[in-house]
Amino acid sequence: MRNYFRGFGAVFYKEVLHVRRDPATLFFSLVIPLLQMVVLGFGIDTNIRQVNTVVYNADGRRESRELIDRLKNSDTFHIKRYVQNDGDLNDAIIAGKARVGIKIPVDYSDRLLHNMSAQVLVLIDGSDSSVAGQAINVTTAIGLDESLRRVLQDRSTFAVDMRPKLLFNPDSRSPNFLLPGLTAILLLNVTTFLTAFSIVREKERGTLEQLFVTPVRPMGLLLGKLLPYLAIGFSELCLILSFMRFVFQVPIHGNVFLLAFLSLPYLFVSLSIGILVSSKANTQSEAIQLAFLTFLPSIFFSGYIFPRETMPTFFYVISYFIPASYFINITRGIILRVAGITHLWTDGLALFLIGSVLLIIAARRFQNKVIMA
């Protein structure tokens, strides 16, 4: 019987030696993702707060000052400056000194006192859509609230009282939302690079050609290379999770062992991507470029930054082919939503299937493009 995994033990032994001989690479591949996590974790806050705002209060009486106070108290706006004419209001936004400009007209108080409709002009810089969206929502809400109070006068309760309650991330903390997703991106990054490099290096040195003249079987070679890096990827996951939990204080509400278990098919996928990259790239710099080609879709179409549901149909369909989509659902599910295996087994299965298909394609390509080249 043919042993399809022939050479596995030998290759595994050799890869472990490579890693041990070069502790610097190991160190950097483990530590750099943590540094990235620190930078992104502390630096990015997706909650829109304290938006720079300029105000042109042409009215200046009590009612107009009350409105301004209400805007201030929303925490969304930070009033940087008061201006005295339309030109200055416009310029402040064009120059980027403020994102929002609010003009209260001369007759604001008069119209309110005469029970007429008063207009407030809100200029919003649309060049950052998330800021603009938040500014529109908050100003509209304040306007509505203000109107209702005046219409209802003394009646103290609203007819319909909506009480939204935020589940799973009640404080809307950015790290809680971002870091579980970032875990998926960082893991992909490390493992894909390590595998791709370990194979492309052998191409460059000519040792791969030598191996093909020995009785090693492609599967034995590939798995022998995969497993050591799977172990490194797994340690990386543990490091990242500890960092997330203890440095960024992101509580892990679900079962951490389930998370570790479901990370295995994801690591398998990213290692297979690494092999696929190395079947195409002949030099390490080519490998870097190809690997980046896989990272960008993983960042943008996986739901890590933009919700998948809001994507145009075409990209939404694409997001199903992006492994990070499934793993981000797994990490956020377990860490934030206390999801269990019953909720997540389909994601795990999808990853396992994607990984198997990729590995088969990679092994085939290897046979045809590398061995037979």
Add this chain to the structure above:
Amino acid sequence: MATSAPTLANAAISAQNMVRRFGHFTAVNDVSFRVEKGEIFGFLGPNGSGKTTVIKMLTGLLPLSGGSAYVEGLDVRTDSEAVRERIGYMSQNFSLYYDLTVEENLKFYGRIYSLEPARLKRRMDEIVQLNGLAPYLNRLASQLSGGWKQRLALGCAMLHEPTLLFLDEPTAGIDPVARRQLWDLLFELSGHGITFFVTTHYMDEAERCSHVAYIYYGRLIADGTPNSLRELPDVQPPGTLRVEIITPEVTRALRFARHLPGIRGATIFGQSIHALIEDRFNLDDLRQQLLKNGITVTEIRPLTPSLEDVFVELTYKHQALLEGARA
């Protein structure tokens, strides 16, 4: 086993009408040759002429587009895995792992060939002894000089006791002493019955082979012992004589000799000229003609063609044929 072709049993390599095409390009065109066990077979040819493609086909890396090839009696088309058990391969860039020590490199290749521990240990001892690697066992492969890298690479390639070794330009870029030592080692191993398939660009190495073949643009244009090739009609046409003209004024002599009727070709070798002349020429007449033109001649003597002469003649001839075919 190759029961259908009993004569294959004693051949190390038997290639019949091997063809390899890449798209419309034919890299190896109808190549047939046979290498006996224990021979040192020199496989020569210009760069890009198909040497590596032939090696890849014989080692089972590339499927044949046509023809057949048996290595150690096994059909490379169907039995490439068994073929790889019996052969060793050393490429010109000494495929070693530079961040592994000498010992680790050997161990790795031993495991690749699934040698059991006792046999691996015995073979490592033998290889280390044979190649003189003992002082370097714990040194990283990257720290070895070219000659030692080559010895280690050879050691790795023969750890599993192959009966046939492919050496692809084994002496490219190593110093003359290491080259000489390698060839001494090859002769010793050849004495133990190991067959060598060696490619090289060095003609002095070709002269040492017991059997040489020359491939030119995918076609095998010479195949035989070095001496039989020297007597080929293309190399030594009937009615011609190869002579060495020793003279202190080689450049001037060459310019003159090339225009002399009856001289078919001439080239400089150090302090002498190698010329192919028609044998109606009397050597004394030639000397007189040169002297008349003020060229001092120390000596003119008959010369057996070197392998370099052989390959240059054959190359010119086939170049002319190829150009004729294109026109």
